[in-house]
Amino acid sequence: MKIQFLCLACLACLAAVAFADAQHPFPVPAGARFNATTPNTYPDPNKGYGIIDYGSGIYIFTEGAYWGMAVASDRGRSRNNGNGYSNGRRNTRPTLLIIDAPTGFFTPQTYGNMLNELLDMSGASTVSDMLYSHQHTDHIGNAFVVKQNFPNVLIHAHSDTCKRLRQRNDPRRPVPCHCYSRGFTLSPFDIEATDLHAHVIGNLAIYHSPSKILMAIDIVFPGWIPFRDLAVAAYTPDFVAAHDTILEYDFDLLVSGHLCRLGHRQDVITQKEYIADLFQYATDAMANIPSTPFAQALGTFDPNSPNFQNYWALFDQWFDACDRNCSDRAIAKWGRLGAVDIWTYGHCAKIGESIRID
Numbered sequence: 001m002k003i004q005f006l007c008l009a010c011l012a013c014l015a016a017v018a019f020a021d022a023q024h025p026f027p028v029p030a031g032a033r034f035n036a037t038t039p040n041t042y043p044d045p046n047k048g049y050g051i052i053d054y055g056s057g058i059y060i061f062t063e064g065a066y067w068g069m070a071v072a073s074d075r076g077r078s079r080n081n082g083n084g085y086s087n088g089r090r091n092t093r094p095t096l097l098i099i100d101a102p103t104g105f106f107t108p109q110t111y112g113n114m115l116n117e118l119l120d121m122s123g124a125s126t127v128s129d130m131l132y133s134h135q136h137t138d139h140i141g142n143a144f145v146v147k148q149n150f151p152n153v154l155i156h157a158h159s160d161t162c163k164r165l166r167q168r169n170d171p172r173r174p175v176p177c178h179c180y181s182r183g184f185t186l187s188p189f190d191i192e193a194t195d196l197h198a199h200v201i202g203n204l205a206i207y208h209s210p211s212k213i214l215m216a217i218d219i220v221f222p223g224w225i226p227f228r229d230l231a232v233a234a235y236t237p238d239f240v241a242a243h244d245t246i247l248e249y250d251f252d253l254l255v256s257g258h259l260c261r262l263g264h265r266q267d268v269i270t271q272k273e274y275i276a277d278l279f280q281y282a283t284d285a286m287a288n289i290p291s292t293p294f295a296q297a298l299g300t301f302d303p304n305s306p307n308f309q310n311y312w313a314l315f316d317q318w319f320d321a322c323d324r325n326c327s328d329r330a331i332a333k334w335g336r337l338g339a340v341d342i343w344t345y346g347h348c349a350k351i352g353e354s355i356r357i358d
């Protein structure tokens with residue numbers, strides 16, 4: 001039932017995407033400040049996805065809100081040469097590496113259809129390999145579709161990702177057979193995977209040097225502010241540091257996992273500036289907004305008050321005032337980023353907490 005509803009919502013959304021004004025390619029919540037830039041591609045509303053043939057064997061796919069990637073290579077493991085790669089011997093037909101299997105507005109059916117189209121477009125004989133950018137279901141929850149259709153697929157991930165997936169025992173996210181405790185290469189596909197640990201433990205920066213494409217999921221949101229609470233980053237200082245790590249790569253295109261377009265260096269720099277502003281505003285707010293008036297109004301230190309020693313109430317009111325101050329300043333400055341009014345408050349709250357405890 002839920003899946004059917006999602007599917008209908010998806011089609012309605014995608015239809016709106018296809019025919020809407022380029023300035024407003026997605027439905028805009030009432031009152032929302034929306035200023036994202038034109039998307040790279042519209043998903044086909046009849047298919048439920050779109051594929052960009054980037055050249056050099058690179059394919060980038062989306063259902064409108066999520067992005068993944070595929071790499072075709074004639075040095076991959078074909079059906080006839082066992083479990084190892086082809087050891088320098090060229091296959092007559094390429095094989096595919098799939099990076100991520102998002103759910104989002106994909107259904108297992110549309111994701112499977114997209115895999116078939118990728119095979120047709122690339123001329124590949126099979127999906128020989130799959131790579132998980134990180135453990136989260138919304139980015140790899142259709143991995144079982146790959147495994148069902150290509151039972152011999154080799155799945156690769158960081159060992160921290162493997163560990164969590166073993167614990168979860170989720171049939172949608174098959175446990176990888178190749179787990180790496182630190183950065184690794186998938187040389188037939190010219191892929192270099194490096195520990196990023198910036199969004200969640202085990203998340204990877206995935207680099208394809210021949211095409212200068214970097215895939216780093218759930219860190220930077222080109223044209224938009226991050227998903228809520230700094231994209232649910234596990235540890236705020238690592239999330240912040242990841243911006244510089246990403247900028248150390250020599251990349252022309254950033255596949256960052258979400259929303260209506262791909263990214264470039266300037267998007268990383270812009271988001272870094274936005275986050276730096278939030279740190280400044282949160283610091284200013286805590287310095288300039290005293291907690292004493294809230295304590296007095298609540299009676300936190302008054303034995304006759306019902307809120308005597310109710311420190312949670314005090315912190316809640318004081319933090320809220322600080323987070324609102326931070327958020328109001330950022331919204332006033334950063335109207336050019338999509339949805340700045342939606343989740344800036346949460347980012348301020350998370351950053352305020354990090355300033356206090358990290």
Ligand SMILES: [Zn+2]
Pocket residue numbers: 134136139199218
């Ligand atoms: Zn994630």
